[in-house]
Amino acid sequence: MSHPKLASLFNQNEARVDWHDKALWFVRHKRDLATHQVKGWEALRDLGHHIKAHTLSNLDNYLIEFEKNALENGIQVHWAANGDEHNKIVHQILEENQAKKIVKSKSMLTEECHLNPFLEAKAIEVIDTDLGERIVQLAKEPPSHIVLPAIHKNRHEVDALFQEHLNTQPCDGDPQYLTHEARKHLREKFIKADAAITGVNFAIAETGGFVVCTNEGNADMGAHIAPVHIACMGIEKLIPKQEHLGVFLRLLARSATGQPITTYSSHFKRPAKGHKMHIVIVDNGRSEQLGRPDFRASLHCIRCGACMNTCPIYRRSGGHSYDATIPGPIGSILSPGKDLTKHSSLPFASTLCGSCSDVCPVKIDIHSQLYKWRQIITQNTKQPFIKKKSMVFMGKLFTKPTQFARIGKIARWSLRYLPKSIINARPNIWGKSRDLPNGPKQSFDEWYKERTKK
Amino acid sequence: MTVGLFIPCYINQLYPQVGIATLELLEKLNVDVVYPSGQTCCGQPMANSGYENESVGTCQNFVENFKDFDYIVTPSGSCAYHVKKHYNILEQTPNVTKVRNNVHELCEFIVNVLKVTNIGAYFPYKVGIHKSCHGLRGLRLGSCSELVGDHYSYIEDLLKEVSDIELMPLQRADECCGFGGTFAVAEEAVSVKMGKDKIKDHLESGVEVITATDTSCLMHLEGLINRNKQPLKVMHVAEILNTNLTKLKSD
Numbered sequence: 147m148s149h150p151k152l153a154s155l156f157n158q159n160e161a162r163v164d165w166h167d168k169a170l171w172f173v174r175h176k177r178d179l180a181t182h183q184v185k186g187w188e189a190l191r192d193l194g195h196h197i198k199a200h201t202l203s204n205l206d207n208y209l210i211e212f213e214k215n216a217l218e219n220g221i222q223v224h225w226a227a228n229g230d231e232h233n234k235i236v237h238q239i240l241e242e243n244q245a246k247k248i249v250k251s252k253s254m255l256t257e258e259c260h261l262n263p264f265l266e267a268k269a270i271e272v273i274d275t276d277l278g279e280r281i282v283q284l285a286k287e288p289p290s291h292i293v294l295p296a297i298h299k300n301r302h303e304v305d306a307l308f309q310e311h312l313n314t315q316p317c318d319g320d321p322q323y324l325t326h327e328a329r330k331h332l333r334e335k336f337i338k339a340d341a342a343i344t345g346v347n348f349a350i351a352e353t354g355g356f357v358v359c360t361n362e363g364n365a366d367m368g369a370h371i372a373p374v375h376i377a378c379m380g381i382e383k384l385i386p387k388q389e390h391l392g393v394f395l396r397l398l399a400r401s402a403t404g405q406p407i408t409t410y411s412s413h414f415k416r417p418a419k420g421h422k423m424h425i426v427i428v429d430n431g432r433s434e435q436l437g438r439p440d441f442r443a444s445l446h447c448i449r450c451g452a453c454m455n456t457c458p459i460y461r462r463s464g465g466h467s468y469d470a471t472i473p474g475p476i477g478s479i480l481s482p483g484k485d486l487t488k489h490s491s492l493p494f495a496s497t498l499c500g501s502c503s504d505v506c507p508v509k510i511d512i513h514s515q516l517y518k519w520r521q522i523i524t525q526n527t528k529q530p531f532i533k534k535k536s537m538v539f540m541g542k543l544f545t546k547p548t549q550f551a552r553i554g555k556i557a558r559w560s561l562r563y564l565p566k567s568i569i570n571a572r573p574n575i576w577g578k579s580r581d582l583p584n585g586p587k588q589s590f591d592e593w594y595k596e597r598t599k600k
Numbered sequence: 601m602t603v604g605l606f607i608p609c610y611i612n613q614l615y616p617q618v619g620i621a622t623l624e625l626l627e628k629l630n631v632d633v634v635y636p637s638g639q640t641c642c643g644q645p646m647a648n649s650g651y652e653n654e655s656v657g658t659c660q661n662f663v664e665n666f667k668d669f670d671y672i673v674t675p676s677g678s679c680a681y682h683v684k685k686h687y688n689i690l691e692q693t694p695n696v697t698k699v700r701n702n703v704h705e706l707c708e709f710i711v712n713v714l715k716v717t718n719i720g721a722y723f724p725y726k727v728g729i730h731k732s733c734h735g736l737r738g739l740r741l742g743s744c745s746e747l748v749g750d751h752y753s754y755i756e757d758l759l760k761e762v763s764d765i766e767l768m769p770l771q772r773a774d775e776c777c778g779f780g781g782t783f784a785v786a787e788e789a790v791s792v793k794m795g796k797d798k799i800k801d802h803l804e805s806g807v808e809v810i811t812a813t814d815t816s817c818l819m820h821l822e823g824l825i826n827r828n829k830q831p832l833k834v835m836h837v838a839e840i841l842n843t844n845l846t847k848l849k850s851d
Contacts, residue, residue, distance in 0.1 A: 499737065499780075521652045541651065547661075583819060
């Protein structure tokens, strides 16, 4: 279903829209408070932007450097051209280690590759250990936000879900009780896990190490206990040097939640004694996006979610309305590159207000890219007949001032004299909830000409 | 100084009073204003809908009408932004470059070029400023809440000097109203909800009149206000600034 259809379904429950909007605006507000305390915040964003741009321009070399250093550290490195290859590699590693029970910390990449269903079909248990991710996993839903995966669910829904799946007692949505129960449930899973899968926030070329940021410490719990650690990363997660972490760790958490830094910024460099560590480096369409100059900067993204929290459309349509792994403004510039037809409504799910570009910690020109995707989409996918015809008509009309004046006169007359019941009837979608202006007798043009004659 | 007055298509047809206020205001500020009668539209309605190519003729018509002016002034941040940002689709002839450089939004022109802030207007009402997005984040007509930096706002500079006006604070000072051109129709549900929330913010602050640098946002908000019979009026900032200019002269 297209974004407007799913968004209008979400809007059938206005109280829910209000609650969703306020919850995310609160996060945006916290972000503002945090960023305004940093002297040189805008310079930091600039730096983040340029480090990413530099890295992407030299990505081939940095990937080779990273692989070499990671191998020297004793990490096994795998390359996957697409999601399918990624899943097969992960499965193969698990099979080689007879791993049947997996704990996984948050990773949008494994969502993108649909790793969970792939492994589950092979009788492997995958438990998402980020609390929000575990909630949506129990609800058999995808995350609706990349940092706050269950932000669309309230505590009472979580209460019901836990009663059903974790045998908890009814608690009237008591968050303390619910988190406590989740902790007990997850600790059990951590202890028994055969392997841990994590995402990667930053991979450092010069050291061959990588950093995983969490607030719950779940990546550490999984990776330290299980004998096998598989870290899955997109090729764009690279940064050249360790010292660049200082830029990105400062940007990331402030932009994401308004925290100065994530509770855990865990550095992984080599496997512990007797443990194994694997890295799967995934392309899955990224090289193609890198080859599109207008959209290359979308790969700067550090997955903070700030553009979602600030987006007035995202807040009022919910993450699921985007029907894409990455929702919101950044998803709307990434997804069309993967499947233009499927995601053709996403670049239009924006007023081009530009707030996304201004909160972006790595200065991706998101709203400009939305505009550019729109141009490509109208040329390459089927468009509604009326939209296309009216745009061609308007384009021509505006080249002929006399004709424009004549049509304008008819429009004004209609607005002035036709009954509202006709004006606001279908197909006038505007008129469903809004009045149209009353048509004035004179246009400005007519008024001006009359005045000049006097 | 001769100024080419650009009246956006929908203001021309549906809100002529905004065009009239803009013209009168500029004339009272001793600006020589010319309104080129062959003008129609900046091309934005087509371009933002993904039909940039269909807008080329419209853009060329704009350039043809305004190429001889050193200053092009318009009561719309959004249209000015479109000319500046998106006329890269035309061949960058000296005329195109000139037009792109010379287009100004009205408030910014008065504050930065004419260097006037007190126009001597009188408007004894509680006013809420809607900071239209393209003017704000596109042309940077004021500081944006997302960015870290000093506060400024051209529309505030001008309205602060209006006698007896009371500028009311908002909870979300620069959130979008949900108009967005064809977005208003293509994403009707979200557009309407955004508008309703915007109006609620103004009402809760005790606003009597919502003003903006763009009539398009106001048309959307007015449509909702009228349908829901809410106690609010919308006025373009030019209409407020153009009130009672004679008061200054008689003082």
